Amino acid sequence: MSRAVVEAFVKLHEKGLIYQGSYMVNWSPNLQTAVSDLEVEYSEEPGALYHIKYRVAGGSRDDYLTIATTRPETLFGDVAVAVNPKDDRYAKYIGRQAIVPMTYGRHVPIISDKYVDMDFGTGVLKISPGHDHNDYLLARKLGLPILNVMNKDGTLNEVAGLFCGLDRFEARKKLWSDLEETGLAVKKELHTSRVPRSQRGGEIIEPLVSKQWFVSMEPLAEKALQAVEKGQLTIMPERFEKIYHHWLSNIKDWCISRQLWWGHRIPVWYIAGKDSEEVYIVARNADEALQKAQEQYGKNVEIYQDPDVLDTWFSSALWPFSTLGWPDVSAEDFSRFYPTTMLETGHDILFFWVARMVMMGIEFTGTVPFSYVYLHGLIRDSQGRKMSKTLGNVIDPIDTIGEFGTDALRFTVALGTAGQDLNLSTERLTANKAFTNKLWNAGKFALQNLPDQSDLSAWEAISAHKFDQEEALLRLPLPECWVVSKLHLLIDAVTTSYDKFFFGDVGRETYDFFWGDFADWYIETSKARLYHKESHLIASVAQAVLLYVFENILKLLHPFMPFVTEELWQSLPNRKEALMVSPWPRTSLPRQIHSIKKYENLQALTRAIRNARAEYSVEPAKRISASIVASSDVIDYISKEKEVLALLSRLDLDHVRFTESPPGDANRSVHLVASEGLEAYLPLADMVDISAELQRLSKRLSKMQTEYDGLVSRLNSPNFVEKAPEDVVRGVREKAEEAKEKITLTKNRLAFLELTVLVSE
Known part of the structure; x- marks a missing residue:
């Protein structure tokens, strides 16, 4: 794969799609590497908003601008102070100079720009283009200089004067203390900020201007967008097409160089002895680089390779074809398996990986690497939380397989809806383990x-x-x-x-x-x-x-x-x-809809008889007699399955009758309506001891009536209704309604049994 990665870098460079430059990047001080925008996670965190006086040069002590910032330590990198041109509060200061606090009187211009939000903080913005993405873009638009005050390890550099060498957060505390002593601190108030953190290490990211390698993404993204528009690529679920389109339509150049050695070495060599790194050689290997260097600078030239490595997503983007033998397009695997039909992956890496594979595939092979992208959801815990060691809710798949089995885990995960996150719970796994056992027992x-x-x-x-x-x-x-x-x-x-x-x-x-x-x-x-x-x-x-x-x-x-x-x-x-x-x-196999409906009638009849047995607490082993009443055509197919009906419903096979009219003992039987035109009569004497059942139900009715009266008494009490919590009162009302329904059912059952006794006599 290394060969493919190098070849891709060389080809992109030859096309002018890879370049080197000093631009704003996301820097991880602990890892000592640049990270991409997509590897930065933002979280709402409590912090502070610091209000600081910036005196106006040449003015009185009362001539100052108050600036609100969440990162006061970056003020050493201020190159301007900006206000909105429509803000009448500060119109008189536009064009003058402001004195940056704690910098021995360094002056910066006070400018106007509509970018400044008049309603945020004090409406005055300090511009620190070396340490803020938005300030960096504004500075480039306005032609302002870039001033860096921070080392790669997160400490302040010599531009910070007496604060040089302090960690950025230590410097913040000391600076605020000094501002308070000098009277330049106005106030410090609680403020919630969107804090950028490294997805890999969790530390706070520092925006820094750094020399890195970049890929020009717009030409690549345009082709990837067209692939979806032309139907060459289908993303499922369809709603993710909008996200795909949004990302590629607003794409920025990709910083592909990393300082953490976890990737392929960048295939770039520099000339030893030359101070400028603007002179470099892109080659497929060291021998080729040396040969090119000798051709330009003589036989005695010495070269050294760029110490950076490529973002691992760069090599991952080449996966569909680099694993098949590319750049050898005649390779058997490449000819046979590229392009493939489908890619299945998590929706969270739609841009990280999927879009980049599409862009690289089109660029280097002329076709999309796959026709379909199927995006599954993420696995979360039973409460829908992302799994983390901090929460202690990580589910180890190996342990899960050991407890529930591989198939049960696969089935549970696969049942999730496409693109929707899945809350993985023990209950789901247990149910699907039971399903696996059921399948095994059926076998x-x-x-x-x-x-x-x-x-x-x-x-x-x-x-x-x-x-x-x-x-x-x-x-x-x-x-x-x-x-x-x-x-x-x-x-x-x-x-x-x-x-x-x-x-x-x-x-x-x-x-x-x-x-x-x-x-x-x-x-x-x-x-x-x-x-x-x-x-x-x-x-x-x-x-x-x-x-x-x-x-x-x-x-x-x-x-x-x-x-x-x-x-x-x-x-x-x-x-x-x-x-x-x-x-x-094979599909389109024959099926009999009429037979399905007929058997469903048999099922309905079986369920009705089973329910009646359960309702009257008939012992499972006890066989009972039954009269099945229906039209002649229904009786024709039901009676043919007499043995099945008797087996499933626990009927006495010798005492199952099929008739078109109710039996003579209908008044002493439980009448069941299974479906339209299909009824059953179950002799009550077969199912219960009527005398014992009358006694049992009478006692049960008395107990239920007592409980119901107690609930009604509570509801009739003003003290309870007015003083008890609303959900408690509602709960008592629901219990009372439920008790009332049970009493009605029990009374009906008693009346039926009493009538049966009278008829028998």
């Missing part, structure tokens, strides 16, 4: 209920079932037709979501189908077939469907959960290739 169930591999006739029977044909689907029993149809719908939906890069939707849709439809319903339904001792054909159909649906679920989940799905796939019989290289499920 065990399938394996345990498939024929032995040596039973060739059984496997021939299973292989004979084809689910990609309409007529074959129509021949399936209702539950099998339902689950296969739902699977085919899922494959279409998931494939579309994958194509649109809606990965979160893929995960959620597959999760819901596997757990809600396959595991909770079809696996339970299949037990009525698999354990059917009278017909091997019925069991064979269930085995074929079980295997077909499960292996396709593994395919859909494999990108999310590669380890558990591959392990399960390899365990299935007759696997000739790995899941990783198996073909994706």
